[in-house]
Amino acid sequence: MQIVLLGSGNVATVLGRLIANSEHSIIQVYGRNKDNARLLAEELGAIAGDPVAFTADAHSLDRSADLYLAAVSDSALMDIRNWLKLDHQLVAHTAGGVPQDVLSTVSANHGIFYPLQSLRKEMSRIPHIPFLVDGNTPENIATLFDLAKDLSPDVSVADDLTRLRLHVGAIIVNNFVNHLFTLAEDYCRQENIPFNTLKPLIREVAERIDHASPGALQTGPAIRNDEVTIRKHREMLREYPALFHLYGEITKSIQQYYQSMQGRA
Numbered sequence: 290m291q292i293v294l295l296g297s298g299n300v301a302t303v304l305g306r307l308i309a310n311s312e313h314s315i316i317q318v319y320g321r322n323k324d325n326a327r328l329l330a331e332e333l334g335a336i337a338g339d340p341v342a343f344t345a346d347a348h349s350l351d352r353s354a355d356l357y358l359a360a361v362s363d364s365a366l367m368d369i370r371n372w373l374k375l376d377h378q379l380v381a382h383t384a385g386g387v388p389q390d391v392l393s394t395v396s397a398n399h400g401i402f403y404p405l406q407s408l409r410k411e412m413s414r415i416p417h418i419p420f421l422v423d424g425n426t427p428e429n430i431a432t433l434f435d436l437a438k439d440l441s442p443d444v445s446v447a448d449d450l451t452r453l454r455l456h457v458g459a460i461i462v463n464n465f466v467n468h469l470f471t472l473a474e475d476y477c478r479q480e481n482i483p484f485n486t487l488k489p490l491i492r493e494v495a496e497r498i499d500h501a502s503p504g505a506l507q508t509g510p511a512i513r514n515d516e517v518t519i520r521k522h523r524e525m526l527r528e529y530p531a532l533f534h535l536y537g538e539i540t541k542s543i544q545q546y547y548q549s550m551q552g553r554a
């Protein structure tokens with residue numbers, strides 16, 4: 290496929306790299322910031338071995354592409370729908386929590402191309418990316434499915450509600466857990482203890498859920514109802530209001546979860 294990439298941020302960059310490494314081509318990068326669009330076009334051109342055009346001018350958009358991939362912030366999709374009008378070409382966006390038909394005024398052929406992964410342009414290695422696709426016709430779903438299959442072995446069709454539900458799950462396992470890592474690292478720094486010593490534990494917790502349900506793997510003072518240790522830990526966290534609060538709430542949540550399990554057994 291010949292693809293125009295709209296956006297030059299994290300998702301545009303990582304998807305652009307994947308596409309430039311595939312049999313498909315990015316023919317143009319559109320970005321509201323011309324320098325960012327140029328930098329991405331240069332990088333993708335170097336990967337593909339063919340120059341990639343770029344523009345910050347909506348009037349200069351290449352109209353010959355098969356697919357317009359809008360990898361812009363959720364709110365920018367609202368802007369794009371005001372100025373982008375295609376004849377019949379397929380347009381798809383990458384936002385998990387935004388309805389499939391948000392770009393229906395842009396083209397009669399529209400869809401979703403959602404990479405369910407945490408993507409940053411600085412990443413040197415592209416991780417495994419499950420793609421969730423959808424479209425307004427079976428043909429558009431098939432086109433986006435086939436493209437995703439060329440980029441990843443892990444592709445499924447997911448309607449708006451399924452994507453939204455998975456998006457909520459993604460926020461919990463990625464953004465919330467990463468925030469706990471952030472607070473823990475700050476705590477270690479301030480207490481002069483090495484955060485690095487906790488890294489094998491972080492990896493082990495993530496890796497073992499390949500083999501068992503996380504609910505069957507819980508350990509620690511909360512599930513043991515070890516109130517003396519819990520009180521001692523919270524005392525240690527008095528100077529860290531966010532961690533103090535979260536420690537209390539998550540401890541309560543773990544205890545309630547396993548008490549209700551026992552009630553059900």
Ligand SMILES: NC(=O)c1ccc[n+]([C@@H]2O[C@H](COP(=O)([O-])OP(=O)(O)OC[C@H]3O[C@@H](n4cnc5c(N)ncnc54)[C@H](OP(=O)(O)O)[C@@H]3O)[C@@H](O)[C@H]2O)c1
Pocket residue numbers: 296297298299300301320321322325360361362363364365368369383384385403404405406407408409
């Ligand atoms: N990053 C992820 O892990 C991830 C994963 C899956 C899905 N997504 C979704 O993918 C989309 C892009 O996310 P991202 O992480 O790539 O965001 P990002 O790195 O912040 O990039 C956003 C892009 O949108 C452009 N933009 C912002 N406002 C605009 C406007 N009014 N008109 C035109 N372009 C505008 C920005 O241009 P400037 O460079 O000029 O600011 C930038 O190129 C979002 O819908 C997000 O929900 C993200």
